[in-house]
Amino acid sequence: IMNIKVIGDIILDRWIIGTVDRISQEAPVPIALEKGEKYSLGGAANVAVSLSNLVSDVSIYGTITNDDYGDKVCEMLENHNIISSNVTYDSPTTTTKTRFVDDSGRHMLRWDKEKQYHSKKCIENLINDIDENSVVVISDYNKGTIKRHTTEEILQITNKVYVDPKQKPETYYGAFLVKPNMKEFIEWNGMFSKEIALNCIKEFNWKWLVVTDGENGIHVFEGQTEKYCHYSEPTKEVSDVTGAGDTVLSVIVYGRSQGMSIFDSCKLACCIAARNVEKRGVHPVELDDVLSIRNELTKI
Numbered sequence: 024i025m026n027i028k029v030i031g032d033i034i035l036d037r038w039i040i041g042t043v044d045r046i047s048q049e050a051p052v053p054i055a056l057e058k059g060e061k062y063s064l065g066g067a068a069n070v071a072v073s074l075s076n077l078v079s080d081v082s083i084y085g086t087i088t089n090d091d092y093g094d095k096v097c098e099m100l101e102n103h104n105i106i107s108s109n110v111t112y113d114s115p116t117t118t119t120k121t122r123f124v125d126d127s128g129r130h131m132l133r134w135d136k137e138k139q140y141h142s143k144k145c146i147e148n149l150i151n152d153i154d155e156n157s158v159v160v161i162s163d164y165n166k167g168t169i170k171r172h173t174t175e176e177i178l179q180i181t182n183k184v185y186v187d188p189k190q191k192p193e194t195y196y197g198a199f200l201v202k203p204n205m206k207e208f209i210e211w212n213g214m215f216s217k218e219i220a221l222n223c224i225k226e227f228n229w230k231w232l233v234v235t236d237g238e239n240g241i242h243v244f245e246g247q248t249e250k251y252c253h254y255s256e257p258t259k260e261v262s263d264v265t266g267a268g269d270t271v272l273s274v275i276v277y278g279r280s281q282g283m284s285i286f287d288s289c290k291l292a293c294c295i296a297a298r299n300v301e302k303r304g305v306h307p308v309e310l311d312d313v314l315s316i317r318n319e320l321t322k323i
Contacts, residue, residue: 027074027276030149031067031162031169031187032140033085033110035092037121038062043131055123055131064099064307065120066269067162070187072103073273073308074160078280082106084149085168086114086140093117103307109148114140118166140167150176158183160276161198162269165189174198187272192227200231200285202272208234217251220244231285235271235296243289254290256297270296273308291317 041055064072071083083105087093089112096117100107115138123132145168153159159177161184163169174195177184184198192211195201205215212219215234224232224246234242240255271292278288294316295308 026154026156027078027081027158027160027280028084028149028153029067029071029074029081029160029162030084030145030173031070031160032118032164032166033068033083033087033096033168034064034066034164035068035096035117035119036063036065037092037119039121039123041123041125041131043125053131055125058126062095062099064096064103066118066164066166067168068096068100068105069269069307070160070162070273071100071105073270074276075103075105076307077273077277077310077313079104080106082109082152084109084145084152086111086142086145087117088112088114090117092119109145109152111142111144111148113142113144114138118164137166143170146170146173146176150180153177153180155181156183157181158185158276158279160272161186161188161195162272163187163189163194169194185272185276187268192223195227195229197228199229200233200275201227201229202233202235202268202275204268205234205236205239215242217244220251221246221249233271233275233285233289235268241271241289241293241296243286245285250286252286252289254293256294270308274313277308277313287320291320294320 038061039057040059041057043053043055045054047054067085071081075081087096097107116136118137121134122130124130161169178197186195186198186201188195188201188203208215220232224244230246232244243252274292274295275288278291
């Protein structure tokens with residue numbers, strides 16, 4: 024059993040479903056008639072849910088505030104058997120993304136509620152709880168949970184650090200694996216190429232760099248051997264990419280827990296993510312789906 028700790032920005036995804044059949048007389052905007060409401064966990068919490076479905080013993084370190092949305096987050100974490108005793112209540116607000124969607128799932132508006140978090144309490148809780156065998160998954164959405172020296176502090180105790188980044192690459196210096204998406208990689212480097220990616224690995228002392236590239240799949244680079252693999256998996260129809268990066272990171276960590284190589288774990292993650300984006304909304308990874316696709320890949 025792996026000892027997995029997820030640290031990062033906890034997000035509550037709120038979905039308001041409604042129908043639109045007229046325009047307001049007050050302003051040229053659609054009038055949505057609310058028909059229902061649902062919630063899902065996003066950010067670091069979505070990563071924790073997927074990992075909890077795939078491997079047991081997952082703890083989360085993040086922050087919310089003492090309000091109805093914060094209570095909703097804790098209740099949902101408990102329902103997924105995620106150890107949430109280290110979630111602090113010292114955030115200025117519970118980060119919430121409210122999406123207004125119609126019956127077909129088409130987005131009409133997203134309404135975000137967030138404030139930057141300045142405390143170090145989350146990091147202190149994590150540092151007190153980890154040892155050299157701990158696997159730490161950093162799910163950074165740049166809301167303030169992950170500080171400039173967070174990765175460095177964790178690496179003094181364990182070198183098993185997997186990162187979904189949103190800040191500058193030097194923030195994650197020395198991490199085992201860093202997984203930006205293509206947009207983030209280009210923001211860092213101006214463009215994408217194999218040579219630039221391998222230079223990036225050397226400069227920031229990573230073992231692995233995994234760049235997710237939407238429908239174009241996943242680019243995987245190993246620092247030591249400079250080996251590169253590209254995996255892609257066709258999708259029937261892309262319905263919703265929300266949480267796709269969380270899916271990839273969760274499946275890579277799962278793969279490693281099963282003794283799979285990073286390359287095989289990324290191939291599996293690519294297949295799972297391709298199925299996930301065909302569904303509307305945020306869908307944490309389910310073990311049955313992973314096992315079924317893993318068996319298919321083994322036969323090939």
